[in-house]
Amino acid sequence: MANIAAKRIKREFKEVMKSEEVAGGSIKLELINDSWTELQGEIAGPPDTPYEGGTFLLEIKVPETYPFNPPKIRFMTKIWHPNVSSVTGAICLDILKDQWAAALTLRTVLLSIQALLSAAEPNDPQDAVVAKQYREDIRLFNLTASHWTNVYAGGPTVIWEFNQKVQVLIEMGIDEDQARVALSTFEWEIERATEHLFS
Amino acid sequence: MNCDQFYSVFRHPYSITNLASVQNNTSNKMSAESDMEYSDNDGDDYDYYGEQDDCDMEAVDRTKSDPEYFLYTCLRVEEVEKLLNESIELLSNSLQITPSLAKVTLHAYEWNAQEIINKYKENANEVLVYSRVKSRSPVLQASTSRSSCAVCANTPPMHKYSALACGHYFCNDCWAMHFEVQIMQGVSNTITCMAQDCELRAPEDFVLSHVTKPNLRERYQQFMFKDHVKSHPELRFCPGPNCQWIFRAWTREGARRVECQGCELLTCFSCGAPHHAPTDCPTIRRWLTKCADDSETANYISAHTKDCPKCQICIEKNGGCNHMQCGACRHDFCWVCLGDWKSHGSEYYECSRYKEDPNMSSDSQHAQAREALKKYLHYYERWENHARSLKLEEQTLASLKSRINQKVMAGEGTWIDWQYLWDSAKLLKRCRYTLQYTYPFAYYMDNGPRKELFEYQQAQLEAEIENLSWKVERAETTDRGDLENQMDIAEKRRTTLLKDFLEFHTTTASSSKV
Ligand SMILES: [Zn+2]
Ligand SMILES: [Zn+2]
Ligand SMILES: [Zn+2]
Ligand SMILES: [Zn+2]
Ligand SMILES: [Zn+2]
Ligand SMILES: [Zn+2]
Numbered sequence: 001m002a003n004i005a006a007k008r009i010k011r012e013f014k015e016v017m018k019s020e021e022v023a024g025g026s027i028k029l030e031l032i033n034d035s036w037t038e039l040q041g042e043i044a045g046p047p048d049t050p051y052e053g054g055t056f057l058l059e060i061k062v063p064e065t066y067p068f069n070p071p072k073i074r075f076m077t078k079i080w081h082p083n084v085s086s087v088t089g090a091i092c093l094d095i096l097k098d099q100w101a102a103a104l105t106l107r108t109v110l111l112s113i114q115a116l117l118s119a120a121e122p123n124d125p126q127d128a129v130v131a132k133q134y135r136e137d138i139r140l141f142n143l144t145a146s147h148w149t150n151v152y153a154g155g156p157t158v159i160w161e162f163n164q165k166v167q168v169l170i171e172m173g174i175d176e177d178q179a180r181v182a183l184s185t186f187e188w189e190i191e192r193a194t195e196h197l198f199s
Numbered sequence: 200m201n202c203d204q205f206y207s208v209f210r211h212p213y214s215i216t217n218l219a220s221v222q223n224n225t226s227n228k229m230s231a232e233s234d235m236e237y238s239d240n241d242g243d244d245y246d247y248y249g250e251q252d253d254c255d256m257e258a259v260d261r262t263k264s265d266p267e268y269f270l271y272t273c274l275r276v277e278e279v280e281k282l283l284n285e286s287i288e289l290l291s292n293s294l295q296i297t298p299s300l301a302k303v304t305l306h307a308y309e310w311n312a313q314e315i316i317n318k319y320k321e322n323a324n325e326v327l328v329y330s331r332v333k334s335r336s337p338v339l340q341a342s343t344s345r346s347s348c349a350v351c352a353n354t355p356p357m358h359k360y361s362a363l364a365c366g367h368y369f370c371n372d373c374w375a376m377h378f379e380v381q382i383m384q385g386v387s388n389t390i391t392c393m394a395q396d397c398e399l400r401a402p403e404d405f406v407l408s409h410v411t412k413p414n415l416r417e418r419y420q421q422f423m424f425k426d427h428v429k430s431h432p433e434l435r436f437c438p439g440p441n442c443q444w445i446f447r448a449w450t451r452e453g454a455r456r457v458e459c460q461g462c463e464l465l466t467c468f469s470c471g472a473p474h475h476a477p478t479d480c481p482t483i484r485r486w487l488t489k490c491a492d493d494s495e496t497a498n499y500i501s502a503h504t505k506d507c508p509k510c511q512i513c514i515e516k517n518g519g520c521n522h523m524q525c526g527a528c529r530h531d532f533c534w535v536c537l538g539d540w541k542s543h544g545s546e547y548y549e550c551s552r553y554k555e556d557p558n559m560s561s562d563s564q565h566a567q568a569r570e571a572l573k574k575y576l577h578y579y580e581r582w583e584n585h586a587r588s589l590k591l592e593e594q595t596l597a598s599l600k601s602r603i604n605q606k607v608m609a610g611e612g613t614w615i616d617w618q619y620l621w622d623s624a625k626l627l628k629r630c631r632y633t634l635q636y637t638y639p640f641a642y643y644m645d646n647g648p649r650k651e652l653f654e655y656q657q658a659q660l661e662a663e664i665e666n667l668s669w670k671v672e673r674a675e676t677t678d679r680g681d682l683e684n685q686m687d688i689a690e691k692r693r694t695t696l697l698k699d700f701l702e703f704h705t706t707t708a709s710s711s712k713v
Contacts, residue, residue: 004351004376011352067350068380102350102377102393103369 005066009036012106019107027110037062041073041110045155046118050145051079054153058113059089060106070100071109078177080141080148082122082131086181091116092126129185137187144184151180165190169197266697267476271448271468273460276424279434279445283427286312294319299404302427304330306388310431327364331391331400334365348373350393361409363401367394374409382415387422388430438471439464453702454479465632476633477700478640486639490579508537521588522665535584551661552654553577553641578642585635588668592631595672596624602675619683620674626686627671630664630693637696653700660692 013029013036021027028042041058045051057076063069073096075089083092095104095112125131133141147162149155165188169179174197186192274282290301290312307330308315319326327333347354348370355370362368369377373393378401381390390406392399403423410416428434428445437444439462446457448468454476455468465473470480472487507514507523509530514523521534531540536550553574603617637657644650667689670677 004373007352008350065376065380068377101391101395101397102373103367103395108395 005062005064006036008067009039009062009106013039015105016107016110021107021111027107027114029106029110039106040076041106041113043110043114043117045149045153046114049118050142050157051081051117051149051153052155053157054149054155056117056153058110067102067104070096070104071106072096073109073113078148078152080130080145080184081117082120082125082127082134083116084130085127086130086184087127090126092121092124094124133184133187140187144188148180148184162188169194264694266694266701267454267456269448269455269457269468271446271455271457273437273457274434274445274447276443276445279428279447280424282447283310283424283431286310290315294323297402297404299402300332302423303332303388303400303402306427306430307331310427310433331398332364332402334397334399350377361405363392363399363405365392365394365397365399367392367397367399369393371409375411378406378410378419379412379415382410382419382422385422387419388426435466435468435471437462437464438466454483474632475636475639477697478636479702482643483636483639486642489575490582493575493579505534505537508532521584522669535581551581551641551658575642578638582635582638585631585638589628589631589635592624592628592668596628599624599674619679620671623667623671623674623682623686626690627664627667630660630667630689633693633697634660634664640700653696656692656696656699660689660696663689663692 013031016022016027016029019027022029026044030040030042032038032040039060039062041060043056043058045054045056055077056079059074059076061072063072074091075084078086078089080086084090091113093112093116095101095109120134122131122134130141133144143159143162146155146157147159150157150159162183165183166176166179168190169183170176172194174182174194178197179193182193182197183190186196286305287298287301290296290305291298293316294301296304304315304319304326305312315326324333328335345357345360345368348360348368350369350373353370353372355372359371360368361371361374377393378390381387388400390401391397392401406419407416410419425436428436432451433447433449435446435448435457436442437446437459439459442459442462442464444459444461446459446466446468448455448457451469453469454474456474456476457466457468458464459466467474467480467483470484472480472483475483478486505514507525507528507530509532510525510528514525522531522540523534524531532538533540533550538550599620603614603620606612606617607614634657637653637660641650641653641657644653663685667685670682670685674682
């Protein structure tokens with residue numbers, strides 16, 4: 001790994017560790033290997049959002065050319081959000097792409113991702129299905145996002161109706177994650193979800 | 200030819216120097232045309248009548264006879280470099296700014312030097328801000344420290360820092376690395392400052408003062424040139440593979456045919472797609488996207504063999520002509536619809552027209568989808584088929600060339616004697632090309648009298664092209680007069696259709712740039 005990248009990451013790691021956000025428990029950063037090329041981030045779901053109470057893990061890969069190119073970051077925890085792929089966890093965020101600046105740091109990036117959870121950008125979607133629901137039925141979107149936060153990120157809000165519907169599909173022999181994606185996509189209508197899964 | 204029209208053109212020659220001086224004037228062609236109509240005839244210019252410029256005469260001739268005629272030039276890289284340098288010099292001389300700064304502003308203002316000069320005299324600051332070489336807000340003193348570099352965390356001595364006009368200082372090593380990474384990714388004119396949320400662009404001299412590797416400097420200059428051509432409304436790279444030629448023209452509206460001097464590719468200057476008259480630019484983009492999306496559905500059509508509809512023997516198509524004659528039973532039929540050819544030779548050629556099913560039950564969604572697919576496939580099949588015929592005619596052209604050469608070698612006349620054969624094959628190619636592009640046009644047309652007229656003309660053109668194709672493939676045994684007559688008819692049908700349906704929308708050059 002390039003000298004400058006490792007040096008920067010070490011310094012940024014310290015910066016995050018000393019930050020007030022870490023002290024307050026809203027973000028965390030952990031090293032995955034000794035060569036400073038891979039880290040794991042953790043952000044708390046912001047208050048007054050369907051993500052509240054959940055903990056979301058992020059995979060952070062540092063390229064050779066860091067900080068002249070952005071780090072590669074994706075959600076490891078499944079999340080229902082217009083700017084995050086519900087399947088791969090890929091994030092659509094301008095500072096991770098063309099708006100990246102070498103002077104940006106991991107701390108600012110983690111905080112920006114956290115801010116994205118509070119304020120989605122449905123017009124620049126990563127997941128078109130989620131974005132459509134967000135625009136057309138925000139109530140159902142919030143319920144679905146809460147449900148995902150509960151199931152995958154340890155959030156407190158249990159939505160029994162959704163759990164039961166997922167269970168119905170599991171009993172038909174469908175994989176749990178697939179069942180949840182299909183139901184979330186088809187407005188929690190079992191008939192349409194199964195029609196899609198079996199077609 | 201009418202004398203008035205003739206000489207007014209000499210007063211408004213379509214010469215490059217004349218047009219180049221009126222940059223960004225999209226109504227050029229129009230104003231020249233209206234001048235033709237209302238030209239005064241006081242005789243002052245009469246002397247020039249004698250000094251006819253061949254080029255201009257040809258231009259006048261061709262605008263009348265060829266509805267696709269479009270004024271353009273094919274330039275080499277060096278010629279374009281010279282052209283760009285002239286603008287750069289003009290600007291840096293008249294505004295007393297560095298050539299590097301001139302380049303940034305020209306890029307930002309799409310090479311409209313005159314606009315920059317005017318605006319600069321009014322408000323120089325605004326021009327620099329718009330070109331992103333100056334911050335809109337005043338520079339904060341010491342907005343970044345010069346004791347440690349925010350990018351690498353090193354602490355080099357003060358003099359090893361530099362900054363753009365925004366005052367964001369970073370160490371020189373970091374600038375060098377930043378530029379290297381950007382250049383390797385193909386970025387040149389739009390490399391920005393390294394500070395967060397700073398959109399300032401690094402001008403050429405700043406970049407080159409930090410980049411020392413010769414191969415990197417060269418790459419940077421190359422990308423820069425490409426970027427300049429792309430940002431210039433009068434220029435477009437020939438999209439041919441590995442082709443270095445660049446087209447220059449003065450409008451970007453409607454289907455505009457330009458032919459590359461190097462690779463002979465036909466391109467639309469307005470949008471960069473393969474030339475597509477009579478279809479317009481947005482429509483051809485829609486059509487090509489649709490074809491790419493539906494390629495699998497349509498794949499089954501691309502068979503090269505079909506069975507003779509009469510004796511069922513398998514026939515392979517090896518020429519461009521769609522008038523097929525079965526080798527076994529001598530049955531004449533149409534390759535496209537497998538119908539009897541007799542029904543195609545008559546005045547009303549039915550093969551190209553899509554007949555919607557009148558009994559279609561409008562309530563069933565499935566039936567509607569099926570009907571939509573049927574309609575698409577009808578047009579797609581014909582589009583595809585003409586594209587394939589066009590390729591086959593390319594081969595016809597090549598074999599014709601060698602046959603003519605053989606004749607000439609054997610003493611059977613000279614090339615000039617056989618030129619008409621060559622011309623007929625070229626003309627056939629041109630006609631079929633236009634015919635191919637009538638199909639997407641018809642597909643997106645609304646039903647009504649205009650579509651009926653279009654399909655009538657299309658059918659006429661198609662019939663004459665197939666007649667011509669039949670004759671060209673048997674050219675040596677066809678009577679020369681007969682062939683030339685057929686050439687004439689086909690080309691007339693083609694130009695009539697284009698004259699009636701080729702439209703140039705009046706969008707401005709800059710807004711239609713893709
Ligand atoms: Zn530095
Ligand atoms: Zn800056
Ligand atoms: Zn070319
Ligand atoms: Zn076009
Ligand atoms: Zn037959
Ligand atoms: Zn036919």
